[in-house]
Amino acid sequence: MxxxxxxxxxxxxxxxxxxxxxxxxxxxxxxxxxxxxxxxxxxxxxxxxxxxxxxxxxxxxxxxxxxxxxxxxxxxxxxxxxxxxxxxxxxxxxxxxxxxxxxxxxxxxxxxxxxxxxxxxxxxxxxxxxxxxxxxxxxxxxxxxxxxxxxxxxxxxxxxxxxxxxxxxxxVLLFPFKPIEEYPRVKRRQILRDEGLGPKLGLRWLSDVKLDAVQAERVADLYDQLYLGKYSKNNPRFTSLFHFECSNRNILHYQLLLDGDRIVGALGMKVVDGVSTMPILGYDHHHPQARVLYRILTAQIARTCSENNFQRHASSGANKFKILRGGVTxxxxxxxxxxxxxxxxxxxxxxxxxxxxxxxxxxxxxxxx
Structure with missing residues (x-):
């Protein structure tokens, strides 16, 4: 990346x-x-x-x-x-x-x-x-x-x-600054188990995506479902134009989770001097496997940071879930x-x-x- x-x-x-x-x-x-x-x-x-x-x-x-x-x-x-x-x-x-x-x-x-x-x-x-x-x-x-x-x-x-x-x-939560394979066994096993759910469900990732207008609209919808619908209207209300511009200007790095040709999950990562954070995350709450999509998304974040040698920074949402996977408060x-x-x-x-x-x-x- x-x-x-x-x-x-x-x-x-x-x-x-x-x-x-x-x-x-x-x-x-x-x-x-x-x-x-x-x-x-x-x-x-x-x-x-x-x-x-x-x-x-x-x-x-x-x-x-x-x-x-x-x-x-x-x-x-x-x-x-x-x-x-x-x-x-x-x-x-x-x-x-x-x-x-x-x-x-x-x-x-x-x-x-x-x-x-x-x-x-x-x-x-x-x-x-x-x-x-x-x-x-x-x-x-x-x-x-x-x-x-x-x-x-x-x-x-x-x-x-x-x-x-x-x-x-x-x-906030900070994760070990090392490859997943060097995590403690219990925490590593949780991440690898989550990572394996995608292939089992027939889902696939598109990485380093430069969003087109249709994709940007879908990313905005998935983000809104989670951050505005489930959490708070006081979170940033990003438009599809924001996602399109951040993607094509290389400000944020987008990855899309696909079920067939349909986008069911999205990540937008920001990186500064080797430290990463994820201001954009969303998934389809109406998908039959909606309950496990979040696990697949967070496993992809862990894998991306591991492969690119990024220090991972995360919010404390789903706190216990993230601590089980290596996060430190x-x-x-x-x-x-x-x-x-x-x-x-x-x-x-x-x-x-x-x-x-x-x-x-x-x-x-x-x-x-």
Whole structure:
């Protein structure tokens, strides 16, 4: 699999967004965005003004810690506990509004579920870019999403040095950085068993696909069935144009699972400096074998990373399933800098961070283990 340098990937991403605009690529990512220099590379950014409450959680702190959390309580089936959590959730919403949390500038934010970081960044480069952003956006909180100590310990320490504070966002899973054949026997057996299901069912893979318009439409449908239908409308609402452009610009690497000539599963992988994540995954929920399609898809992700020597990064969805196949839980943080804001906004941000660390963090660990 041929991958782009981080700089080239960001340049192509920026060109795509400038040409088409978010309104036609993913309507709930429609905020100011662009690319900026940091050291010798480029990173994307998003800038929000607290003017909408319908944006995706990847560009809206309000959506992430309020709307998304409300939906998560239904997804995990809290029942009685949900009624106990409603009052503090209302309180969170109150403070989120008063802190104007969506009046924020996010560095290295693609708007995808996970932002990967170039390995070339150092503390001096972080300090330089943060100083510039703070000077030009004095009324915006400054955010850096998707930071975990397993992959980004140097970035984490550099951001702490720049005055950022960590705010718990979610758990993620990192997988062993080695071929499947070197995994522990029990975990290797689970992956190989899943991998064998495809041939048994007469399914086959198309890899490194440059999507045409019809394929892109089908990929959008499969993604929507899973991420918007089963999970949350607050996930990115990618259009078929987004998939077509990302595929043909080599921004994301698409693989299609076929039953005969019909596409029943799809993967879209992003790779930065040898680290992979999967912002696009979907399968046909109406297929007779829908219950095993997810297993086939995740086995293909493991195989692709193994064959290309990629470090695999994954969300904590289906947490126990992924741990059985080698995943190791890591906490992910949104790094927040508010020292330049008014005292009132700093106090509200401080309360939000406290709620995320002291309530959101333990609850997440409780319901994912």
């Amino acid at each position: 041929e991958t782009l340098s981080h700089r080239e990937l960001v340049q192509r991403w920026g060109e795509m967004v400038r040409q088409h605009g978010w309104a036609t690529l993913a309507d709930n990512l429609d905020c100011e965005s662009g690319v900026m220099a940091i050291g010798d590379t480029m990173v994307p950014y998003t800038k929000n003004e607290m003017t909408k409450e319908t944006l995706c959680y990847t560009v809206s702190t309000f959506t992430h810690y309020y709307h998304y959390l409300r939906e998560e309580m239904d997804i995990v089936g809290l029942r009685t506990a949900k009624f106990m959590l409603i009052p503090p959730l209302w309180l969170i919403g109150f403070f989120l509004r008063f802190a104007k949390v969506d009046k924020a500038f996010a560095i290295n934010n693609f708007g995808l579920s996970t932002n990967l970081f170039p390995k070339s960044l150092n503390a001096a480069q972080w300090d330089e870019v943060v100083t510039k952003v703070q000077h030009s956006n004095p009324k915006h909180a400054i955010l850096v999403r998707s930071v975990n100590r397993g992959l980004n310990s140097e970035d984490y320490d550099a951001l702490i040095g720049c005055g950022f504070k960590p705010m718990f966002a979610r758990n 890591n906490e992910e943080f949104t790094m927040v800098k508010t020292s330049h804001l008014s005292l009132w906004r700093r106090l509200n941000w401080g309360f939000i961070r406290w709620m995320a660390q002291k309530i959101g963090r333990p609850l997440t660990h409780k319901f994912e283990t």
